[in-house]
Amino acid sequence: MSKICFGIDVGGTTIKTGVFDSDCKLIQKDELLTRKEEGGSFILDDICAYINHTIKELGYNNSDVIGVGIGVPGPVVSDGTVLRCVNLGWDVFNITHKLSKMLDGIKVKASNDANVAALGEITSGGGRGYKDMVMVTLGTGVGGGVIIDGNIVNGSNGAAGEIGHMPIASFVTEQCTCGKTGCLEQVASATGIVKQADRYFAKNKVESKLVDIKNYTAKDVLDCAKGGDQAAKDIMKIVFDCLGNALANVASVVNPEAIVIGGGVSRAGQYLIDGIKESFERQAFLPCRNVQFKLAELGNDAGIYGGAAMAITMR
């Protein structure tokens, strides 16, 4: 009987869990509700109960478990110390030591959820076959993860890969959720795209299919742009310019082989990739320009795949 490992992705609403074999093949996946009561103090108990139950249910023993890889929605430094998770009510503590102790010594490794998702995409998703990769998640916000030589870069405060808060868009004067102004997220997230469209139509009195859509979304902007609507194309040009600028900066720092684009906005597919690529290649330093742009493939499962990959490669 081969060995197994667990990939756990703790979110603000649910905890996604996966059991994998030693080749990172998914055996089964489940979902638990995230109990945020009492400072999130039930969350690790619930995860342990699930893991212990699943080990038995599948007919394994603790000694058959390679390890547990866990992603959490907050900064985690390389030794496993969580530097607070506001969403969960967690304060500073070492999650790998604590969870490992609760699991009778099963090895645990932890990182920030965006970093773990990036690891999932490079081992089992859109970044397969690469060693140096950056993942950018375009969703409600803009997140990211940096993988060097197959390993997650956590950063000294667990904040590596926080590409969404690069100061890129000096034309944005409103305040970002982070307190600054001009962050990439304010232009390139789903919310940001809508805001840029609002700004565009406030300045330019032009005809556009978008104007007829009440409460248009980022998807509407992208669909209209794909359909040839000039205003929507102009809006996406602004978004692509900022994304290309940010990714050219990223490439100057770590010179990745591949950049994987994920998150809800990435459902726009090849149109999005083409727009980002054109802008990136215009702005990136020549020796860093040879980057493969790929769409993420694992969707919401990236975190559990990345957790499993962390467990398998744990030293």
Next chain:
Amino acid sequence: MSKICFGIDVGGTTIKTGVFDSDCKLIQKDELLTRKEEGGSFILDDICAYINHTIKELGYNNSDVIGVGIGVPGPVVSDGTVLRCVNLGWDVFNITHKLSKMLDGIKVKASNDANVAALGEITSGGGRGYKDMVMVTLGTGVGGGVIIDGNIVNGSNGAAGEIGHMPIASFVTEQCTCGKTGCLEQVASATGIVKQADRYFAKNKVESKLVDIKNYTAKDVLDCAKGGDQAAKDIMKIVFDCLGNALANVASVVNPEAIVIGGGVSRAGQYLIDGIKESFERQAFLPCRNVQFKLAELGNDAGIYGGAAMAITMR
């Protein structure tokens, strides 16, 4: 008798060499002329002759040599393949394999010279005691090196740390040496600072001590700014804004503990550090903002120290 290693820094004019003990303490240093004739084909011969001669001269055998770490002025990928060095006339080849063979099997490790200098500063200079560090060199150009967990990040084309060509300064419309416009280097290098001063005085007819200096240099701009000259302070504000923006971007990607500033411009000392730090802290994402800014300490010896560190930590 303890073991030794060599740190070699190949430049366009001279090759700096250092013999170190196994604790990275400098035993002696020398300099060879860089013979660029015939496509730089004599350079490795000269390095080998120097190493073989020095081993004997100091009374050691090949088996006493831990290894050789070498920095070259061009992109090098992790396996030791040099992707051309225009300055030296070198084409694509694996320098570690070639040099190791020429040295009867002594182990060799190679990287780009800016990366090796960064490693030197983190092991023996201004970055001592840190694990995650970025070095920025403000000289004729702007270069850099990224160290994660004590190791050089080379990047997929050996172009990691090329911070000088980040697209930062959209107000610069002239072409950079790299072919793009708006690179950090066009504002923050010694040449860039002078250009920004020229641009400032072309736009603003103001009094300044600088105007009276014929062919003022970056040092003149910095000295006048330190002395309270308002125009020089305004010019340095532009430079600091761009540097802070670039380093805030860097911090969003790798979240370093420390940023070490080197190169000729860094002789401006604490004034420069204070200016960069203020601008950085204004623009960096809060979780990445806690960065120690340090001055480089090793000057032109950073490359040989970094070479020795590469040799000692070689796997």
